Amino acid sequence: MASDEARPPRERRRLSRFGLAELGILVAFGALLVRNALVYPAIAGVDALEHKTYAWDLVVNGKLGTSGSYYTPPGWYALAGELLKLGDRLDLAEIERPAQLMSAGFVLATAVLLLALVERCFPDRPWLRLWALSAFCACPAVVKPAAMFHPQALVLLLTTLGLVCLVALLRTTRWPVSLAVGLGLVLGAAQLVRSVGLWIYAVAAVTFAVAVVCASPGLRRRTAALAATALAVGLLVALPWYVYLQVEYGDPIFGGRPEITQGASPPPPVRTLASSAAAPMPVRAPLSFFTSTGLTDSVTHPYRGGGGAAFVPILLADTWGDYFGAWSWGIPDAASDPPDRGRLSLQVVVGGALTLVTASGLLALLVLVLRSPRRRLPQLPVVGLPLVGLAALVLYAWRYPSTDGDTVKALFLLPAAPAFAIAFAFAVDVARARLPAVVRVAAGVGLALLLLVCAQFGIA
Amino acid sequence: MSGERTEWRTLAASLLVVATVGLLWIGGWAVREATDTDPTALERVAGCLGERGLAVQVPAEDPLAGSAPGGSLTVDITGNAATVSLWQDEDAAARTLSTYDRLTSQDLSDRAALRGDGVVLWVSPPTAEQTSAVYGCTG
Numbered sequence: 001m002a003s004d005e006a007r008p009p010r011e012r013r014r015l016s017r018f019g020l021a022e023l024g025i026l027v028a029f030g031a032l033l034v035r036n037a038l039v040y041p042a043i044a045g046v047d048a049l050e051h052k053t054y055a056w057d058l059v060v061n062g063k064l065g066t067s068g069s070y071y072t073p074p075g076w077y078a079l080a081g082e083l084l085k086l087g088d089r090l091d092l093a094e095i096e097r098p099a100q101l102m103s104a105g106f107v108l109a110t111a112v113l114l115l116a117l118v119e120r121c122f123p124d125r126p127w128l129r130l131w132a133l134s135a136f137c138a139c140p141a142v143v144k145p146a147a148m149f150h151p152q153a154l155v156l157l158l159t160t161l162g163l164v165c166l167v168a169l170l171r172t173t174r175w176p177v178s179l180a181v182g183l184g185l186v187l188g189a190a191q192l193v194r195s196v197g198l199w200i201y202a203v204a205a206v207t208f209a210v211a212v213v214c215a216s217p218g219l220r221r222r223t224a225a226l227a228a229t230a231l232a233v234g235l236l237v238a239l240p241w242y243v244y245l246q247v248e249y250g251d252p253i254f255g256g257r258p259e260i261t262q263g264a265s266p267p268p269p270v271r272t273l274a275s276s277a278a279a280p281m282p283v284r285a286p287l288s289f290f291t292s293t294g295l296t297d298s299v300t301h302p303y304r305g306g307g308g309a310a311f312v313p314i315l316l317a318d319t320w321g322d323y324f325g326a327w328s329w330g331i332p333d334a335a336s337d338p339p340d341r342g343r344l345s346l347q348v349v350v351g352g353a354l355t356l357v358t359a360s361g362l363l364a365l366l367v368l369v370l371r372s373p374r375r376r377l378p379q380l381p382v383v384g385l386p387l388v389g390l391a392a393l394v395l396y397a398w399r400y401p402s403t404d405g406d407t408v409k410a411l412f413l414l415p416a417a418p419a420f421a422i423a424f425a426f427a428v429d430v431a432r433a434r435l436p437a438v439v440r441v442a443a444g445v446g447l448a449l450l451l452l453v454c455a456q457f458g459i460a
Numbered sequence: 461m462s463g464e465r466t467e468w469r470t471l472a473a474s475l476l477v478v479a480t481v482g483l484l485w486i487g488g489w490a491v492r493e494a495t496d497t498d499p500t501a502l503e504r505v506a507g508c509l510g511e512r513g514l515a516v517q518v519p520a521e522d523p524l525a526g527s528a529p530g531g532s533l534t535v536d537i538t539g540n541a542a543t544v545s546l547w548q549d550e551d552a553a554a555r556t557l558s559t560y561d562r563l564t565s566q567d568l569s570d571r572a573a574l575r576g577d578g579v580v581l582w583v584s585p586p587t588a589e590q591t592s593a594v595y596g597c598t599g
Binding site: 360426 | 466474475
């Protein structure tokens with residue numbers, strides 16, 4: 001990569017302007033996240049009570065996995081429990097606040113890592129970096145968990161750190177063992193936070209396999225040795241947790257969760273003559289659950305109980321809006337407030353447009369990586385992570401159908417959010433370079449406005 | 461640059477593919493909406509009773525039941541018969557039950573039943589087996 005001094009002065013100035021813009025976005029993003037973490041009611045977060053019980057019992061009482069989240073590894077709970085103790089010692093009205101601020105810090109750090117990741121995957125493309133950062137910071141699916149008492153923000157950070165280390169390893173010509181061991185530690189740490197930490201491990205394994213195949217004969221052995229080192233360390237770090245789950249519950253990943261082994265319990269049926277003979281819960285989600293548009297309810301009533309409960313509509317509504325009501329409506333201290341339907345509908349429409357751009361960018365990147373795997377090897381993990389995440393989400397929703405879409409939360413996809421943001425930015429950057437000036441400016445302003453609408457929704 | 465051109469062409473093709481899939485997806489929904497009609501509540505009840513091997517007659521000969529906005533039917537079951545009428549809501553169904561009560565001097569307490577927004581009137585007091593079979597289809 002060319003050093004800063006080697007660049008012509010005009011390019012340096014341009015880069016510094018981009019640097020300032022990125023800094024401005026990061027400062028605004030940080031302020032938003034801190035504010036949200038300070039005002040968002042901790043108890044409103046996804047499964048907040050379960051997480052609090054687990055963290056408190058782990059750190060204060062020394063008991064592992066005492067709540068309904070017993071199947072979740074203890075990595076984040078150890079940190080959160082210490083912060084609960086700190087909140088208690090400080091006599092805070094809500095002792096979860098320090099841990100919520102920790103979530104905000106994790107997401108902010110991820111935004112910084114995102115810049116490093118883009119620079120390594122797409123060197124010297126400042127517009128791509130800027131759009132990726134903007135999309136990441138504006139997405140409600142990213143902003144919401146940053147205010148919550150929830151482990152997902154930490155697995156997001158570790159997954160992104162894993163991506164950065166992996167891409168750095170692929171780009172270096174020296175292939176240092178220390179970086180491979182470091183990557184392995186990150187891969188293992190991610191698995192010790194949430195089961196979705198396995199995604200980056202799988203992506204690293206596939207990327208290394210391609211790297212070995214694409215490597216020149218002289219480098220192949222060294223590549224394979226470093227890959228084996230990273231993957232072995234990653235497995236060894238997480239192994240005790242898998243052994244514990246297997247020994248205690250007979251299932252190393254899900255810990256034999258009742259809703260997984262027996263299926264989710266349906267809500268009490270509301271029966272009238274018109275809805276007589278309610279169908280029993282299916283063992284597996286039907287194909288129609290994945291192909292349904294949910295229209296028109298998915299646009300006019302994009303929230304739980306509003307109809308249109310199918311895979312894509314739920315995922316879209318929860319990514320860009322608030323399908324489950326944990327953010328802008330239905331939280332415990334405002335349970336009787338009806339959702340602002342107009343605002344939620346706007347989010348679905350805006351999010352639909354942004355998703356179209358993101359999906360196009362992801363597909364284009366996939367095709368480009370498949371066509372030139374050797375040249376585009378550092379971009380392979382960025383394409384692979386969202387695909388692994390989506391596949392895992394589809395599998396989960398299919399195997400464990402829920403009557404209210406509870407198994408299709410956008411929160412599950414959070415570790416892949418930086419990669420989705422890069423796919424969005426890639427599409428915008430490529431189009432920017434080819435479109436006529438007027439169209440380019442109009443499209444850029446339009447997309448920026450859409451992102452601003454989303455950013456506004458992220459204010460708690 | 462050829463790299464830029466390749467990226468642009470691939471992106472344009474991808475955008476086209478994604479937009480086409482999206483349009484086909486929504487188009488499929490629109491066609492289905494235009495051609496599909498959901499079964500009415502009466503059709504669902506009649507279908508359910510039919511699946512249980514019961515003889516169903518639509519509409520019922522009872523003129524009051526016949527005026528129900530949701531429709532009516534008569535079902536024969538092991539020597540007894542029930543007239544089912546579907547009303548717009550529970551209040552309307554309750555008013556129908558009162559009307560039945562006013563129209564006859566007989567005690568209807570063990571022959572007539574309110575089932576949500578529907579009314580079931582039996583020819584004779586039903587057995588547990590008969591109510592189970594019919595009410596299982598009427599909510």
